[in-house]
Amino acid sequence: MSTLTRARSAELFERACSLTPGGVHSNVRLASPPVFFERGSGAWLYDTDGHDYVDYLLGQGPNFLGHAPPSVTEAVAREMRRGSVFGAQHVLENQAGELLLDSLGWADKVRFGVTGTETDQAALRLARAATGRTKFVRCGGAYHGWLDNVLSTTVDGQSEPASAGQLPHHLQDSYVVPFNDAAALDTVLTEHDDIAAVIVEPVMCNTGVIPPVPGYLENVRRLCDQRGVVLIFDEVITGFRLALGGAAERFGVTPDLAVYGKAMAGGWPVAALAGKASLMDMLAGAVTHAGTFNSSIPACAAVIASLSLLREHPPYAGVEAHGSKLMESIEKLAARHGVPLRIQGLPAAFHVSFGDSEVIHDHTGLAKLDLAGYAEFAKTLANHGVWVAPRGVWYVSAAHGDDELRAATERIDAALASHAER
Ligand SMILES: Cc1ncc(COP(=O)(O)O)c(C=O)c1O
Structure with a gap:
């Protein structure tokens, strides 16, 4: 999958910046790439330039049942x-x-x-x-x-x-x-x-x-x-x-x-x-x-x-299973591309970043992580059709299934290849 281009989002963002500070309505969003979405459905987001994204940001967490359940x-x-x-x-x-x-x-x-x-x-x-x-x-x-x-x-x-x-x-x-x-x-x-x-x-x-x-x-x-x-x-x-x-x-x-x-x-x-x-x-x-x-x-x-x-219909076992497989895939892909990604957390919500692979137990451990480097990588992921929070947290929803896992794995693979090239 080649890197996505977003002419319509760019136009909308330029207009947004003239209407609202930073073009966003919550400062947390300033760190994300300026993509404008048309709609969300299940575990997917669809932007104004016709691209789809496997969504692991879930609106910062609320869409645990997927978009528009x-x-x-x-x-x-x-x-x-x-x-x-x-x-x-x-x-x-x-x-x-x-x-x-x-x-x-x-x-x-x-x-x-x-x-x-x-x-x-x-x-x-x-x-x-x-x-x-x-x-x-x-x-x-x-x-x-x-x-x-x-x-x-x-x-x-x-x-x-x-x-x-x-x-x-x-x-x-x-x-x-x-x-x-x-x-x-x-x-x-x-x-x-x-x-x-x-x-x-x-x-x-x-x-x-x-x-x-x-x-x-x-x-x-x-x-x-x-x-x-x-x-x-x-x-x-x-x-x-x-x-x-x-x-x-x-x-x-x-x-x-x-x-x-x-x-x-x-x-x-x-x-x-x-x-x-x-x-x-x-x-x-x-x-x-x-x-x-x-x-x-x-x-x-x-x-x-x-x-x-x-x-x-408790989704908890399915969410855990998807999260576990996804964490495992990310680890394997990162190792294959020689990219030092580290992962910790629970399958339903986990954290990905660059840096020391030692498990951290409190906020002081964050100093050992390259959070800024990961925020850049989050943009690369977005450019390959995986929507994640720049601060590193990934959320899994009840709507993430095998199709999403397959698509996410392929796209993360491409993003890591692009990252490793640089
Ligand atoms: C643990 C925790 N508490 C409180 C809040 C604030 O919630 P809200 O953004 O709905 O004001 C958040 C938001 O992310 C949160 O993660």
């Missing part, structure tokens, strides 16, 4: 005839809530929101209200959205604002510890009595897709219990993806609160805060959580249709 699309289209938002309750809310809580198994109550960013803030506020304490602990390299108290980068071992205009003092509301280091967490919790919550991505999907080492999440749970600290799992990526009950089910550790998004609604913008009734019930009055678009009709229809599909 028929049962979700039909349910949303049908239910939208009722309207969109009423600023009041509607008949789909209870069913969406029941399905979600029943799927999780451990949580008593749920509140729907729209994005992971704001729902993480709701969880932190609730933890502060419940404990009367002000600070929280997060892990270096974790992503909990783009707001001032959680968006950071590490400079000389210190957590610094990652964006101009960010209020640096908001980062002082948290203590940062390395992921997979229960001893460091123990120390912080021992030294400070103002900690309301520990928020953790159970798998660090935003940082090299780092799984928890055996016993880590159990230790985090134990330490939180010992100090009366609220444990929040940020399952925005892992939820409904690693198992129906997310990382909590997969690793057998139950948080007090958890935040969901992405995979739970077949590509629709829905997030959820779930948790123990003793905490969640504070939202019935003392603690404010609001949002005009929370639990809209399309959102609830999407949740009901997606969770019904995930429960009736």
Whole structure:
């Protein structure tokens, strides 16, 4: 397959740059090549120049059922005839809530929101209200959205604002510890009595897709219990993806609160805060959580249709099988072309980059990887019809099957050949 050319995308991008900063509506997209897509279907994307792409970016994760999954699309289209938002309750809310809580198994109550960013803030506020304490602990390299108290980068071992205009003092509301280091967490919790919550991505999907080492999440749970600290799992990526009950089910550790998004609604913008009734019930009055678009009709229809599909036809074994075969193919192809690609993570979400092949266990290991070099290679992959995130994470969907594996393997082979030539 020769390198793709995209005259129409180039025209559209030029126009977009005159309309919106950088030509994109989310800064995360600035790193991707400027391709304009017409549509997505299953595991495929189709651009405006007539090219198709095997998609392993999945819209940064939400399209776990593939693009435009028929049962979700039909349910949303049908239910939208009722309207969109009423600023009041509607008949789909209870069913969406029941399905979600029943799927999780451990949580008593749920509140729907729209994005992971704001729902993480709701969880932190609730933890502060419940404990009367002000600070929280997060892990270096974790992503909990783009707001001032959680968006950071590490400079000389210190957590610094990652964006101009960010209020640096908001980062002082948290203590940062390395992921997979229960001893460091123990120390912080021992030294400070103002900690309301520990928020953790159970798998660090935003940082090299780092799984928890055996016993880590159990230790985090134990330490939180010992100090009366609220444990929040940020399952925005892992939820409904690693198992129906997310990382909590997969690793057998139950948080007090958890935040969901992405995979739970077949590509629709829905997030959820779930948790123990003793905490969640504070939202019935003392603690404010609001949002005009929370639990809209399309959102609830999407949740009901997606969770019904995930429960009736669990895709998890198929996703794991596809991911495992794909990881193996990438490793073999890279070795054959003499390209030092390294892979780590789970089959449903894994990380590819250049650099030291040693497994990394926390964000400091990222320094050993050539992330910029990989971001360039992601463009080469796009030029050969494989759409991936420049930051290295690959997501597998329920729609990826043998045809996609075959196409992806051929295309990755061609991209590696082109990379090796240079
Ligand atoms: C773990 C995690 N938490 C929170 C967020 C923020 O979610 P959203 O982009 O919906 O605001 C993300 C987004 O990628 C995420 O990966």
